[in-house]
Amino acid sequence: MIQLTLIELFKIIKRPRTYIGFLAIFLTVGAMQLAMFYEGEELISIAIQNLENDFRLEGKIINTNLMTYILLNSLIIHIPILICLVTGDAIAGEASSGTLRLILQRPYTRNQIYLSKALSGYLYTISLVVFLALMTYVLGYFLFGSGDLIVLRRGVTVLSSNDVGWRFFFAFCSGTLSMIVVASLSMMISSFVNNAIGPIVGTISIIIGLNIIFTLGAPLFKDIIPYVFTSHFIKWQYFFDFEIEVEKLKLSFMVQLGYIFVFNAIGMYNFNRKDILS
Amino acid sequence: MKDKILDINNLCKKFGDFTAVNDISLHVNKGDIYGFLGPNGAGKSTTLRMVLGLIKPSKGEILINGENISGSKRKYLNSIGALIEKPDFYKNLSAFDNLKILYKMSRLKNVNKIKDVLNEVDLWDKRNQKVGGFSQGMKQRLGIAQTLIHDPSLIILDEPSNGLDPQGQADMRSLILKINKEMGITVIISSHILSEIEKISNRMVVINNGQKIVEGNVEELMQNELLKVSFKSSDLKLIGSFLTNKKIQYENKNDSIIAQINQENIPQILKQMVESNISISEVKQMRTLEELFLGLIK
Numbered sequence: 021m022i023q024l025t026l027i028e029l030f031k032i033i034k035r036p037r038t039y040i041g042f043l044a045i046f047l048t049v050g051a052m053q054l055a056m057f058y059e060g061e062e063l064i065s066i067a068i069q070n071l072e073n074d075f076r077l078e079g080k081i082i083n084t085n086l087m088t089y090i091l092l093n094s095l096i097i098h099i100p101i102l103i104c105l106v107t108g109d110a111i112a113g114e115a116s117s118g119t120l121r122l123i124l125q126r127p128y129t130r131n132q133i134y135l136s137k138a139l140s141g142y143l144y145t146i147s148l149v150v151f152l153a154l155m156t157y158v159l160g161y162f163l164f165g166s167g168d169l170i171v172l173r174r175g176v177t178v179l180s181s182n183d184v185g186w187r188f189f190f191a192f193c194s195g196t197l198s199m200i201v202v203a204s205l206s207m208m209i210s211s212f213v214n215n216a217i218g219p220i221v222g223t224i225s226i227i228i229g230l231n232i233i234f235t236l237g238a239p240l241f242k243d244i245i246p247y248v249f250t251s252h253f254i255k256w257q258y259f260f261d262f263e264i265e266v267e268k269l270k271l272s273f274m275v276q277l278g279y280i281f282v283f284n285a286i287g288m289y290n291f292n293r294k295d296i297l298s
Numbered sequence: 299m300k301d302k303i304l305d306i307n308n309l310c311k312k313f314g315d316f317t318a319v320n321d322i323s324l325h326v327n328k329g330d331i332y333g334f335l336g337p338n339g340a341g342k343s344t345t346l347r348m349v350l351g352l353i354k355p356s357k358g359e360i361l362i363n364g365e366n367i368s369g370s371k372r373k374y375l376n377s378i379g380a381l382i383e384k385p386d387f388y389k390n391l392s393a394f395d396n397l398k399i400l401y402k403m404s405r406l407k408n409v410n411k412i413k414d415v416l417n418e419v420d421l422w423d424k425r426n427q428k429v430g431g432f433s434q435g436m437k438q439r440l441g442i443a444q445t446l447i448h449d450p451s452l453i454i455l456d457e458p459s460n461g462l463d464p465q466g467q468a469d470m471r472s473l474i475l476k477i478n479k480e481m482g483i484t485v486i487i488s489s490h491i492l493s494e495i496e497k498i499s500n501r502m503v504v505i506n507n508g509q510k511i512v513e514g515n516v517e518e519l520m521q522n523e524l525l526k527v528s529f530k531s532s533d534l535k536l537i538g539s540f541l542t543n544k545k546i547q548y549e550n551k552n553d554s555i556i557a558q559i560n561q562e563n564i565p566q567i568l569k570q571m572v573e574s575n576i577s578i579s580e581v582k583q584m585r586t587l588e589e590l591f592l593g594l595i596k
Contacts, residue, residue, distance in 0.1 A: 027399055034391055118386025122444070125350050125382075126403035127375040295313075296352040 021139075024132055028140035032106060041102035041148050048098065049091055049155040056082055057163050083167030084160030085184050091156040092191060092256060099195075100202040100227055101220070102148060107141035108206040108219030111291065115214040115298045124296055134288045138207050145203045149196045157188070171260045179260065191256035194269070197276050198253045202227065204280045205249075208287035214298055246271070249279045301328045302364070303452050303484050304349065309358035311344050311508075318344045320508040321358070326486060326501070328451070331478050333495035333502030333516065334488035341508040342488045343383060346456050350380050362452070376404055379445025379483075380454040384461070385437040389430030393421055393440055396429055397447055404448035415443040419473065434461040435469075442473060446481075453477060454486045459494055467491070471498055527564060529555045530580035537576055544570075554580075 032038050056063070060082040111134070114120040123133065169184050171177040179187065206223040213219060230250040233241050245251050255272040258265055304326040311319040319341040326332045336342045347353040349360055351372060360367045362374045387396045397412045416422040419439040424432070432440065438458065445453045455474065459467040475498055478485050489495055495502055496516065503513040512519065529537050530553060537555050541548045544567070548557035559567055564583070571578060 023402060023405070027402055030395075030399070031388065031391075034388075034395070036390065117389070118384065119388055121347075121350075121352055121382055122386060122400065123403060124352055125375055125378070125380050126400065127372045127405065128403065129372055293354070295354060296347065 021132060021136060024128060024136035025139045025143075028110075028136050029143060032140055032144055035106070035109075037105050037109070038144065040105055041144075042151055044098075044102055045148065045152050045155055049152065049159060052091060053087060053156075053159050053163055056087060080165060080167040081170060083164045083169075083181075084157055085167060085169040085179075085181060085188075087160035087164060088153070088156040088188060089169060089171065089260065091152070092195060093254075097224075097227065097231070099148065099152065099199055101224055103141075103145050103199055103202050104206040104220040104223045106144050107203040108210050108223060109216045110137040110141055110207055111210040112213045112219050113210075113216040115296070116216060118298060120298065121296045130292045131288055134207075134211070134284075134291045138204065138284060138287075141203045141207060142200050145199045146196055149192060149199055153188070153192050169260070171257075173257055173260065177260060177262055184260075187259045191259045194256040194259065194272070195253075197273065198249075198255070201249050201252075201276050201279045201283070204283035204287070208283040208290075211287040211291040211294065247275055249276060252276050302326065303328045303330075303362065304486070305361040305364070306345070306349070307359045307361075309345065309348060309360065310356045311341075311348060311353060312356045318508050319348070319355075322505065322508070322510050323358075324503050324510060324513050326452075326484060328484055329478070329482065330484050330486075330501050331474065331499045332484070332486045333499035334486060334505070335492065335495055335502055336488075336490075336505040338490065340505045342505060343456055344508075345505070346380070346382060346454050346486070346488060349454065350378065350382070351375065352382070376448055377451045378454060379448065379450035379452070380456075381438075381441040381445050381458060382454070382456045384457075385441030385444075387429040387437065387440065387444075390428060392426045392428055393432070393443075394425040396440070397444060400444050401447050406448055411447060411449075415446045418446065419443045435463075435466045438462060438466070438470065439473075442470075442477075446477070446483075450483065452484045452486070454488075456488045457490065458487065459489060459491055467494065474498055526583070527557050527559050528580070528582040529557065529578055530582075531555075531576065531578050533577065537571070537578070540571060540574060540576060 064081050111120065114123070124130065166181045168181050169179040171179065202223065205226065206219045209219040209222040213222075227250055230248050231253075234245055234248060234251045237245070241248075252272045252275060255269060258269055258272075302325045304324075306325070307323050309319055309322045310317070322341070322345060334342050334346070344353060348355050349362075349367075351367065362377065365374060367374050387393075388399070391399075393416065394412060397416065398409065401409065401412055413422060416425055419442050421436065421439055421443065424436065429437065429440065438461070442455075442458070445455070458474070459470050462470060471494065474485055474487065477483050487495065487499065499516050501514065502516050502519070504511040528551075531537050534550065534553075534555055538548065538550070541555070541557050546557050546559060546567075548555050568578075568581065
């Protein structure tokens with residue numbers, strides 16, 4: 021399995037589309053940080069106008085912590101697209117290019133091949149989130165410096181700069197888990213189709229569709245929303261509450277692990293039954 | 299009796315209502331160059347893909363070296379090298395890197411073997427070139443190289459001459475003969491270029507519409523066919539009764555009658571038919587594999 025995973029990683033590293041994700045994060049994060057550097061004060065003053073009526077705010081509101089917090093929101097749509105570029109291609113791309121039949125002629129079971137592709141996809145996903153974290157935090161620190169974090173969620177929470185490091189660590193871990201769910205979903209779709217576009221379009225359509233339902237908060241879906249995987253994409257925000265709701269985070273963790281298991285189980289089942297006709 | 303390297307028994311494959319392979323049984327002996335003949339859509343590729351585990355059979359069994367592949371956990375694939383339909387590789391990788399991936403996937407460690415096989419197919423000088431820039435002939439040779447990389451005892455080549463010019467086809471034949479004679483590897487070659495099979499195979503099978511038509515030694519099949527004469531006429535019944543009177547075996551095939559006649563007797567038989575006022579529009583002695591093939595699949 022290790023050998024197979026290393027081979028899959030080698031293929032990912034050698035594929036040009038792998039670097040689209042890193043380039044996109046570099047450009048997006050860079051552009052947003054520069055925009056905030058030049059026009060951030062104005063934007064933030066609009067956002068906290070009401071707050072300033074009641075509180076006296078001192079120090080640098082725009083700092084690397086706030087920038088990292090803002091950019092973590094890209095986990096909802098933008099990062100999933102970049103993940104699908106690679107994980108969605110894992111099986112479907114190889115099926116359309118004909119290399120799938122080449123690797124399936126080797127003495128590994130289809131389960132082993134599927135799992136090695138999933139593992140290498142997860143490593144790519146982790147590296148993408150780590151890159152996002154480094155880009156936002158390091159570039160933010162260079163441009164804005166450090167400072168306390170003001171979070172406008174369920175009221176106002178001000179977190180000391182000394183108190184946010186571990187929160188960001190767990191927030192990124194939570195975000196990574198959500199992105200692994202996305203990678204598993206696109207891998208599963210990838211096992212059903214023979215072109216590389218299908219898994220990308222399919223995964224993003226599902227995420228956007230579920231996000232719309234989740235955002236609308238229609239009473240009809242109220243009871244199922246906690247079990248819809250997209251509703252957990254923002255659970256990282258819980259780490260920025262004063263009193264962290266551990267039970268809710270545990271449930272979120274379990275639900276997402278469940279989705280990873282189910283998506284992989286369906287993907288492997290289908291991949292095992294699949295006739296390679298391409 | 300020769301050892302069988304591949305034994306296929308009552309193999310079937312259905313895609314929904316369509317039966318692609320229908321109760322095919324055949325066997326390949328060690329050391330054979332085994333021709334797999336059939337028109338497009340006959341079920342050749344489906345059969346070969348089932349041998350490689352790419353397609354799951356609906357029924358039947360496949361034995362490699364006497365071992366049923368359905369319970370072998372794919373270990374048997376280390377004894378088979380295959381090039382199915384066209385040589386597809388990772389276009390963004392070099393020839394060397396492509397082979398390295400496949401070599402490692404064969405659970406082998408001595409990468410010197412990659413050099414050996416690239417030399418064998420005359421591609422060592424191009425090892426660092428990306429496969430995306432390869433010509434069809436080079437890809438085909440690289441395809442052969444990847445079949446050899448793990449020292450298999452059986453190689454399956456599905457239409458290996460597809461897209462090659464006449465020189466490329468001749469080179470491919472030489473390479474296949476070299477693999478078989480010098481390396482002692484059994485080769486299964488499927489092709490619609492019938493002369494290719496005729497030139498290099500010692501045994502063959504003809505399949506059509508998913509069914510086996512005939513299997514046997516190429517030379518014997520050819521010799522048998524030398525005795526077959528095809529007659530076409532507006533009145534086939536008259537020819538039939540004439541042949542029955544002469545106690546000559548024959549069979550009806552669509553718009554013709556195929557009779558088994560000793561080659562020396564053919565002029566005499568024809569003379570007698572004319573004297574009996576039997577009008578014959580065409581008389582043809584079936585001599586080539588192509589004619590045999592076309593006759594069989596009608």
